[in-house]
Amino acid sequence: MLKEAIYHRPKNNFAYLYDEEAVHIRIRSKKNDLRHVILLYGDPYNWKDEAWQYKTKEMKHAGSDELFDYWFAAFKPSCRRIRYGFKCVDDERSVFYTERGFYNEAPKDCAIYFSFPFLHAVDIFRAPDWVKKTVWYQIFPERFEDGEPSINHRDTQPWGADPKKESYFGGDFQGIIKRLDYLENLGINGIYFTPIFRAETNHKYDTTNYLEIDPQFGDKRLLKKLVQECHKRGIRVMLDAVFNHSGYCFAPFQDVVKNQEKSSYKDWFHIRKFPLKEDGNLNYDAFGFEEAMPKLNTEHPEVKKYLLNVAKYWIEEFDIDAWRLDVANEVSHHFWREFRQTVKTLKPDVYLVGEIWHDSMPWLQGDQFDAVMNYRFSDTMIDFFAREKRTVDQFKHEVVHIMQSYPLSVNEVAFNLLGSHDTPRILTIANESKERLKLTYLFQFSVLGTPCIYYGDEIGMTGEQDPDCRKCMIWNEEEQDLDLFNFVKKLIAFRKEIRAFGNEGDFTFINIHPSVISYVRKNENEQLLFMINPIDQPVEVHIPIEFRGATEIWTNSFLTEYTSTINQKGFIILYSSSRN
Structure with a gap:
């Protein structure tokens, strides 16, 4: 037994209150080292014969990454104070793991164990329930549809021309309203808009007025109509806010440009010295080194207000129903805590998504964001299915590692995307292989989280990095890949119709064939077996006994044999009632 690899921390993703009743506990050990782990838990004040009284629960092996096994237990304590520890068992011996280390016998004194001092409901990570059933569609408004040419930018180009960094094509609110039926038909029930506020660029991430709509999109009356029309269709609306930095033409920054150190707004920004620019170098912090995007000082009371x-x-x-917060990791935690309290007091079920591309546990403890743009998970899916750069084992290890990095309540509302305005299009990454793309979509839509489609990906649009990934939406059906559209539409329908397909089922990888990605989604009433063959030749698999005679839901057929063949770049999805 390698004791050095056994790890638990009584907070964050290792110990948390899932809801008002259930506590979740995790522990990590060296891969293939322990045979099983037993959780010991009880009220620290429950003593008898000078010994602490506790209950035990067998922990579930929740998955493995390259180096570690993860063990999980969920339980409903009879009290709101908990002390707990772990009995770790390998093939030769057992030890008891506590806050003070390892013991050969279970200590009688509960002070030695890990502590969950009190289960406060206010500390529960609470994201809006509606998010768990939402499928998002990201729209770059300038490139989606031109519904009102009279308000177009003076340099507007013909729709569909090759985009340049500075190109304008006339997309607007009226165009989006015009295409809501298309989105409803696809099945999406959430729209994420990149910034719509007044700015100097086509992408609008250089805000000049946070309280005004950019006139090339329409006006506030039209935005209200757009939101209302979305809500009539059961579609939630998420806006994008840039609070890390403003645009160069933001009035307070222009005052600093004009008056330099005499400006009453000089402390609104991170200015090291004056003048603002010397010998081509900036004397103020900005997004990257972009002169046109000066960083806001969110610690300043007036800026914060x-x-x-x-x-x-x-x-x-x-x-609106949600905020996506740009460059969120470069803004202080203190600001985001106040931000959450402010908006949640106003609308408790608003969904808050931070743009963070790396491990995000510090922002996902219930006091800041509900989710982040889950690029860690995106990269894992894309590297395996689209780029074909990972082995089956490497992919499974990475997925497990990411899922174990966060509480279940966080994973259920994770914002899972395959591409955005900041990345090449997923079909281009997949070397324009529709087969690879379909497998990527299948995995994205059949795991925990809330999936997002980047506009046009569902009809096979391509594009390299910005500006190529921001092409105009294709509306001519003869140029759309309708087979791909219907594939995505069917996935969305399954996610809505089958509880275990989405967020109401456990996720577990199983080993059926070394070349096949196999996993089970299961709840108390139903179970699904996914078998995905990512290689370029057919694979024969043996069907687990509990799925023999199950329904293959993609083809709506019954599987009666003990073995089955999965076509190259193909898949099988088996459904059965878990009561059988």
Whole structure:
């Protein structure tokens, strides 16, 4: 037994209150080292004959990554105070793991064990329930549809021309309203809009006025109509806010440009010295080194008040349902805590998504964001299915590692995307292989989280990095891949119709064939077996006994044989009632 590899920390993803009743506990050990782990838990004040009284629960092996095994237990304690420890068993011996280390016998004194001092409901990570059943569609408004040419930018190019960094094509709110039926038909029930506020660029990430709509999209009356039309269709609306930095033409920064150190707004930004620019170098912090995007000082009381009022305004006046926060990791945790409290007080079920590309546990403890843009998970899916750069084992290890990095309640609302305005299009990454893309979509839509489609990916649009990934949406059906559209539409329908397909089922990898990605989604009433063959030749698999005679839901046929052949770049999805 390698004791050095056994690890637990009584907070974050290792110990948390899942809801008002259930506590979740995890522990990590060296891969293939322990045979099983037993959780010991009880009220620290429950003593008898000078010994602490506890209950035991066998922990479930929840998965493995390259180096470690993960063990999991969920239980409903009879009290709101818990002390707990672990009995770790290998093939030769057992030891008891506590806050003070390892013991050969279970210590009688509960002070030695890990502590969950009190289960406070207010500390539960709470994301909106509606998110768990939402499929998002990201729209870059300038490139989706031109519904009102009269408000187009003066340099608007013909729709569908090759985009350049500075290109304008006339996409607007009226165009989006015009295409809501298309989105409803696809089955999406959430739209994420990149910024719509007044700015100097086509992408609008250089905000010049946070309280005004950019005139090339329409006006506030039209935005209200757009939100209302979305809500009529059961579609939630997420806006994008840039609070890390402003645009160069933001009035307070222009005041600093004009008045330099005499400006009353100089402390709104991170200025090291004046003048603002010397010998081609900036004397102020910015997004990257972009002169046109000066970084806001969110610790300044006036800046904080201004931005929090912005956050409230668009909820109060337009009833939006979610905020996506740009460059969120470069803004202080303190600001985001105040931000969450402000908007959640106003609208408790608003969904908050931070743009963070790396491990995000510090932002996902219930006091800041509900989710982040889950690029860690995206890269794992893309590297395996689209780029074909990972082995089956490497892929499974990475997925397990990411899932074990967060509480289950976080994974259920993770914002899972395959591409965005910041990345090459997924079909281009997949070397324009529709087969690879379909397998990527299948995995994305059949795991925990809330999936997002980047506009046009569902009809086979291609594009390299910006600006190529921001092409105009293709509306001519003869140029759309309708087979791919219907494939995605069917996945969305399954996710809505079958509880275990989405967020109401456990996720577990199983080993059926070394070349096949196999996993089970299961709840108390139903179970699904997914078998995905990513290689370029057919594979014969043996069907687990509990799925023999199950329904193959993609083809709506019954599987009666003990073995089955999965076509190259193909898949099988078996469904059965777990009561059988």
